[in-house]
Amino acid sequence: MLTDTHTHLYSDAFDEDREAMMKRAFAEGVQRFFIPAIDSQSTNAMYALEEKYPDRIFLMMGLHPTSVKEDYESELAHVEAEFKSRTFYAVGEIGVDLYWDKSTLKIQQDAFRRQIQLAKKYKLPIVIHCRDAFDEVFEVLELEKGEDLFGIFHCFTGTLEQAKQAISYNMKLGIGGVVTFKNGKIDTFLAQIDLKHIVLETDAPYLAPVPFRGKRNESSYLSLVAKKIADIYSVSEREVARITTENSKEIFGI
Numbered sequence: 001m002l003t004d005t006h007t008h009l010y011s012d013a014f015d016e017d018r019e020a021m022m023k024r025a026f027a028e029g030v031q032r033f034f035i036p037a038i039d040s041q042s043t044n045a046m047y048a049l050e051e052k053y054p055d056r057i058f059l060m061m062g063l064h065p066t067s068v069k070e071d072y073e074s075e076l077a078h079v080e081a082e083f084k085s086r087t088f089y090a091v092g093e094i095g096v097d098l099y100w101d102k103s104t105l106k107i108q109q110d111a112f113r114r115q116i117q118l119a120k121k122y123k124l125p126i127v128i129h130c131r132d133a134f135d136e137v138f139e140v141l142e143l144e145k146g147e148d149l150f151g152i153f154h155c156f157t158g159t160l161e162q163a164k165q166a167i168s169y170n171m172k173l174g175i176g177g178v179v180t181f182k183n184g185k186i187d188t189f190l191a192q193i194d195l196k197h198i199v200l201e202t203d204a205p206y207l208a209p210v211p212f213r214g215k216r217n218e219s220s221y222l223s224l225v226a227k228k229i230a231d232i233y234s235v236s237e238r239e240v241a242r243i244t245t246e247n248s249k250e251i252f253g254i
Contacts, residue, residue, distance in 0.1 A: 003032040003248040004219045006093070006127065006154050006174055006201035009057070010035065010045035013205035013216055022053065023221035029241065033219060034252065036060045036093040036127055036154075039067035040078040058254065060090040065097040065129055068104055068111045076111060083122060089252045091119040092127025093154055096140075101132040102184050109140055116144045125147060125151035125251045128171065134162050141169045147177060152251060155203055160189040167197050172247055174201045177209035180228050191232050199251065200225050200244045 004025070014021055025033075034149045035046055037060055050057045061082045082088070094115045096108045115188075119126045128151065130137045141149070150170035156163065157178055163186075166173060175198055178184040190198075200222055202208075208217035209224045223237075226244075230237045 001032070001245055002028070002200065002222050003034070004030050004204075004222050005034045005152060005199045005243045005248050005251075006036055006176070006204050007033050007204045007219050008036065008038075008040060008206075009033060009204065009219065010049045011205050012231040014218075021218050021220070023058075024218065025222070028220045028223040029044055030219050030222050032056060032058065032245070032248070034058045034060065034088075034089065034127075034248070036064075037062050037079075038064040038093075039075055040207045043078070043082065058252065060127060061088045061091040062090075062092045062094045062115055062127070063111055063114065064093055065095050065108045066100055068108045072107055072111050076114060079115065080118065084116065088122075088124065089254060090125045090127050090151065091115050092125075092151070093129040094126060095129035095154075096133035097129060097131040098133045098136065105136060112137070113140050113144060116140070116149065119151070120144075120148045123148070125217045127152045127154050127174075129154055130158075132224075134158055137213075138165060138169075149209065150251065152199055155207065157184070157186060160192060163189070163193055167193070172197055172199045172251055173205045174199055175229065176201045176203050176225055177213070177221070179225060179232075180209040181213065182210075187228070187232055190229075191234075195229075195240070195243050197235055198229065198244055198248060199247050200229070200240075240248060
């Protein structure tokens with residue numbers, strides 16, 4: 001059994017063939033799908049997806065850093081209201097993204113820290129989005145570190161040193177299609193990280209692995225990520241599936 005710990009299956013990129021796409025994922029052994037939120041506009045679509053696949057879909061709630069704009073206070077209020085109304089399995093995806101807009105750094109960090117505190121309140125993991133912002137993310141994690149801080153560093157693309165630092169904050173590394181890229185670099189040192197610190201993800205519909213790079217990603221391609229991880233660690237794909245799914249259960253509690 002494979003677990004996709006980060007996949008945007010409610011995306012309109014799947015509106016034409018969502019059911020067929022899910023069947024392809026099931027056929028490849030992907031049985032559990034953890035769904036990150038973006039902002040209030042994604043909430044209803046997430047709930048509809050959960051209603052259709054209640055035993056397979058596990059929802060997170062949070063405000064994505066690229067959605068942290070002038071109205072972020074109202075968006076954070078939406079996140080808090082949703083947590084009061086129902087169960088979620090993580091606060092995510094949250095973090096800092098300086099690729100698109102550096103001018104919002106301070107409010108991104110504010111939103112990030114406040115959502116970490118929300119996760120602590122509900123005793124939940126966080127799922128971190130970090131793009132061009134390792135130092136800025138680590139700055140917040142350093143302030144919030146402790147036994148009650150844990151989660152996943154989604155789409156990890158950093159160095160070995162950054163991987164070790166992320167792990168020091170009780171984070172698993174979310175590994176997806178980038179590990180199959182020739183210029184992805186993480187494949188050159190990943191074997192130095194114990195497999196107990198790794199979970200698998202697709203980030204579908206983004207970041208499709210080779211040989212589908214540049215095309216729409218989907219959860220069935222998680223098997224290609226698992227195959228690459230098996231090659232890197234010189235273990236069987238079955239063992240990768242077992243360990244990474246156990247790691248996901250440790251984080252999400254289900």
